[in-house]
Amino acid sequence: xxxxxxxxxxxxxxxxxxxxxxxxxxxxxxxxxxxxxxxxxxxxxxxxxxxxxxxxxxxxxxxxxxxxxxxxxxxxxxxxxxxxxxxxxxxxxxxxxxxxxxxxxxxxxxxxxxxxxxxxxxxxxxxxxxxxxxxxxxxxxxxxxxxxxxxxxxxxxxxxxxxxxxxxxxxxxxxxxxxxxxxxxxxxxxxxxxxxxxxxxxxxxxxxxxxxxxxxxxxxxxxxxxxxxxxxxxxxxxxxxxxxxxxxxxxxxxxxxxxxxxxxxxxxxxxxxxxxxxxxxxxxxxxxxxxxxxxxxxxxxxxxxxxxxxxxxxxxxxxxxxxxxxxxxxxxxxxxxxxxxxxxxxxxxxxxxxxxxxxxxxxxxxxxxxxxxxxxxxxxxxxxxxxxxxxxxxxxxxxxxxxxxxxxxxxxxxxxxxxxxxxxxxxxxxxxxxxxxxxxxxxxxxxxxxxxxxxxxxxxxxxxxxxxxxxxxxxxxxxxxxxxxxxxxxxxxxxxxxxxxxxxxxxxxxxxxxxxxxxxxxxxxxxxxxxxxxxxxxxxxxxxxxxxxxxxxxxxxxxxxxxxxxxxxxxxxxxxxxxxxxxxxxxxxxxxxxxxxxxxxxxxxxxxxxxxxxxxxxxxxxxxxxxxxxxxxxxxxxxxxxxxxxxxxxxxxxxxxxxxxxxxxxxxxxxxxxxxxxxxxxxxxxxxxxxxxxxxxxxxxxxxxxxxx
Amino acid sequence: xxxxxxxxxxxxxxxxxxxxxxxxxxxxxxxxxxxxxxxxxxxxxxxxxxxxxxxxxxxxxxxxxxxxxxxxxxxxxxxxxxxxxxx
Ligand SMILES: Nc1nc2c(ncn2[C@@H]2O[C@H](COP(=O)(O)OP(=O)(O)O)[C@@H](O)[C@H]2O)c(=O)[nH]1
Ligand SMILES: [Mg+2]
Numbered sequence: 001x002x003x004x005x006x007x008x009x010x011x012x013x014x015x016x017x018x019x020x021x022x023x024x025x026x027x028x029x030x031x032x033x034x035x036x037x038x039x040x041x042x043x044x045x046x047x048x049x050x051x052x053x054x055x056x057x058x059x060x061x062x063x064x065x066x067x068x069x070x071x072x073x074x075x076x077x078x079x080x081x082x083x084x085x086x087x088x089x090x091x092x093x094x095x096x097x098x099x100x101x102x103x104x105x106x107x108x109x110x111x112x113x114x115x116x117x118x119x120x121x122x123x124x125x126x127x128x129x130x131x132x133x134x135x136x137x138x139x140x141x142x143x144x145x146x147x148x149x150x151x152x153x154x155x156x157x158x159x160x161x162x163x164x165x166x167x168x169x170x171x172x173x174x175x176x177x178x179x180x181x182x183x184x185x186x187x188x189x190x191x192x193x194x195x196x197x198x199x200x201x202x203x204x205x206x207x208x209x210x211x212x213x214x215x216x217x218x219x220x221x222x223x224x225x226x227x228x229x230x231x232x233x234x235x236x237x238x239x240x241x242x243x244x245x246x247x248x249x250x251x252x253x254x255x256x257x258x259x260x261x262x263x264x265x266x267x268x269x270x271x272x273x274x275x276x277x278x279x280x281x282x283x284x285x286x287x288x289x290x291x292x293x294x295x296x297x298x299x300x301x302x303x304x305x306x307x308x309x310x311x312x313x314x315x316x317x318x319x320x321x322x323x324x325x326x327x328x329x330x331x332x333x334x335x336x337x338x339x340x341x342x343x344x345x346x347x348x349x350x351x352x353x354x355x356x357x358x359x360x361x362x363x364x365x366x367x368x369x370x371x372x373x374x375x376x377x378x379x380x381x382x383x384x385x386x387x388x389x390x391x392x393x394x395x396x397x398x399x400x401x402x403x404x405x406x407x408x409x410x411x412x413x414x415x416x417x418x419x420x421x422x423x424x425x426x427x428x429x430x431x432x433x434x435x436x437x438x439x440x441x442x443x444x445x446x447x448x449x450x451x452x453x454x455x456x457x458x459x460x461x462x463x464x465x466x467x468x469x470x471x472x473x474x475x476x477x478x479x480x481x482x483x484x485x486x487x488x489x490x491x492x493x494x495x496x497x498x499x500x501x502x503x504x505x506x507x508x509x510x511x512x513x514x515x516x517x518x519x520x521x522x523x524x525x526x527x528x529x530x531x532x533x534x535x536x537x538x539x540x541x542x543x544x545x546x547x548x549x550x551x552x553x554x555x556x557x558x559x560x561x562x563x564x565x566x567x568x569x570x571x572x573x574x575x576x577x578x579x580x581x582x583x584x585x586x587x588x589x590x591x592x593x594x595x596x597x598x599x600x601x602x603x604x605x606x607x608x609x610x611x612x613x614x615x616x617x618x619x620x621x622x623x624x625x626x627x628x629x630x631x632x633x634x635x636x637x638x639x640x641x642x643x644x645x646x647x648x649x650x651x652x653x654x655x656x657x658x659x660x661x662x663x664x665x666x667x668x669x670x671x672x673x674x675x676x677x678x679x680x681x682x683x684x685x686x687x688x689x690x691x692x693x694x695x696x697x698x699x700x701x702x703x704x705x706x707x708x709x
Numbered sequence: 710x711x712x713x714x715x716x717x718x719x720x721x722x723x724x725x726x727x728x729x730x731x732x733x734x735x736x737x738x739x740x741x742x743x744x745x746x747x748x749x750x751x752x753x754x755x756x757x758x759x760x761x762x763x764x765x766x767x768x769x770x771x772x773x774x775x776x777x778x779x780x781x782x783x784x785x786x787x788x789x790x791x792x793x794x795x796x
Contacts, residue, residue, distance in 0.1 A: 098740055098767060212735065250743060279761075283754070492759075494769065
């Protein structure tokens with residue numbers, strides 16, 4: 001196995017794609033939410049080797065989970081993973097000094113290394129000349145190759161270099177530490193062996209003295225009362241050698257690298273100042289925010305507009321499939337319903353989201369590859385830092401207004417684990433597009449007819465802000481009081497602007513979409529089938545018979561809808577809805593709305609078609625369906641203190657909308673949250689928190705409005 | 710000697726001291742910002758925070774509050790030319 005290591009944005013993933021082609025597997029490292037990408041790489045000499053694309057990092061001093069995975073993977077400390085046989089260090093040829101700092105640290109691990117100087121095209125453009133032979137000589141003879149992964153140039157040399165490294169096992173020369181420090185490292189190794197019986201490498205011993213709070217210290221299960229004096233002693237030795245222990249590593253490595261690079265890099269006359277010029281405009285004090293708003297608005301509007309048409313096609317395709325598949329099965333009503341309302345509806349339910357999600361990933365990919373994503377974070381950071389998030393939370397939260405699932409996947413770009421978790425936790429509060437049909441139905445059924453289109457728009461906009469209103473304090477409390485993780489400093493590199501490469505962007509979009517289909521797709525599908533079964537069974541033929549008998553003259557359509565409503569009413573779902581209706585009574589929900597809320601777990605918008613069924617207007621109801629609106633307006637409480645008054649009053653309509661704005665009725669979101677936060681703890685917490693909040697807020701709305709109106 | 714946070718956009722300074730105990734400073738050191746290094750305050754974000762600084766041929770953003778304890782020497786013989794990683 002060979003690992004690709006390097007700073008962020010150097011082109012590791014691009015090189016990885018070039019080396020492995022499409023033969024890749026994406027998985028997760030055990031216990032952490034760091035993706036593990038591996039693939040098979042042809043070495044060009046008839047042999048193949050497994051290649052792993054590790055997360056980008058600047059230093060082995062692990063503070064974030066991503067960085068910890070790299071350090072662990074390279075020292076062979078991940079269960080079920082072998083230590084790599086060799087490391088391919090990918091460096092940005094235009095900033096060698098900083099990139100080689102990581103290489104210099106890697107030397108301590110004692111693994112064979114090959115060095116790839118990527119982005120050779122840019123280096124050439126800037127007129128930089130790099131003497132790779134001299135550099136290789138100074139680095140102990142390791143293979144050093146220039147490449148431009150983006151253009152596919154030099155990839156053959158990289159393959160050859162990997163083969164050579166595996167064969168010759170060339171090591172990077174280590175830094176020459178003062179004798180005293182080396183002795184101190186040995187002392188630490190001996191002390192750990194004495195106290196815990198474990199053997200560690202001197203690279204790991206370095207992490208213990210040089211990093212202010214190394215994650216390694218926790219993992220060694222070395223008792224603090226044994227550990228602390230030993231580490232203090234080690235740091236004291238470093239200090240006696242003339243270094244601040246926390247600064248020793250960069251000072252020593254950088255001093256060494258300056259010597260290594262002397263005469264290796266010849267500066268060209270051309271300076272790349274294009275990015276600086278673009279920044280002068282895009283980060284301008286006035287034009288910057290204006291352009292930012294324009295870009296984001298355009299981004300967001302196009303997600304909706306471009307997705308609208310394919311969504312309509314998919315919807316009509318699904319409806320059409322039902323009309324084709326259903327009639328031949330008239331003799332088998334259970335099978336017919338399973339196929340039409342279970343399987344086809346389930347597939348349709350997630351296919352409908354696919355266009356939005358693809359476009360969202362496409363735009364996120366363009367923003368990232370162009371280099372604008374970091375600028376967006378730079379512009380927005382101020383607005384997010386006070387509540388414990390950071391500028392990188394902006395795009396996931398904005399995407400949340402389309403769909404929570406891709407937004408949750410895009411929180412991976414937030415390095416700070418604390419801000420990442422808090423962002424993921426508040427993403428479901430953003431008013432996603434599946435809530436829109438719910439608001440639209442309520443507005444069309446009540447607000448529009450009673451208060452006119454003006455108020456209808458006000459309510460629609462207002463509902464989109466409700467979630468935001470609760471998300472901000474939630475993030476604040478979460479980061480201040482609940483999350484105990486140490487926050488990471490917000491140090492962000494503003495990379496060079498670059499024209500995104502369509503192939504890369506499309507490839508990443510496809511990878512993300514495939515992940516959506518395999519993860520969210522299965523969840524949506526499974527929940528749809530479960531909800532179908534709960535609303536279909538039991539199916540006593542007597543129910544249909546009695547309704548048919550009671551309506552001998554009514555039109556067939558009407559009777560059919562009534563039969564369907566009656567079946568749902570006595571189904572497990574209907575019975576459950578009636579049983580828990582008292583819980584929703586303070587919100588003004590009758591049992592039909594309650595069933596709608598419960599049945600909307602596959603996706604919130606399902607409540608619209610459920611209401612269609614329970615209000616006997618037939619399935620397939622849409623938010624603008626005249627019959628459904630009429631049935632809702634006519635619906636009255638049949639018993640209790642409110643008997644005779646309409647169910648869909650101003651209070652109930654507002655309460656229902658507020659409930660949907662805040663509730664967690666979305667199975668796929670919960671499943672994705674569990675996946676992205678590395679366990680069910682946060683997903684369950686989110687469900688309980690959001691549901692409680694939704695219940696309290698909707699109750700408050702209902703009880704207040706009913707009294708004043 | 711002034712805190713980095715007080716540099717004007719476009720102004721150069723030589724890093725005089727940082728605090729290795731802090732996470733931000735550890736990050737910056739890993740990126741190559743060591744005492745004696747010349748840096749330039751490129752700009753402030755439109756809302757005033759964070760800052761973008763340039764050193765060793767790279768542009769890095771950091772928050773105002775975190776730039777407060779990085780002390781730079783502006784009187785030093787800072788080059789007019791942009792510093793580069795390899796020079
Ligand atoms: N000009 C140029 N750009 C490259 C090259 N390799 C990668 N890139 C671009 O650099 C950016 C970061 O690449 P990526 O592979 O995601 O880097 P990673 O963070 O190291 O995995 C992307 O916009 C790539 O298109 C290259 O050889 N030349
Ligand atoms: Mg990558």
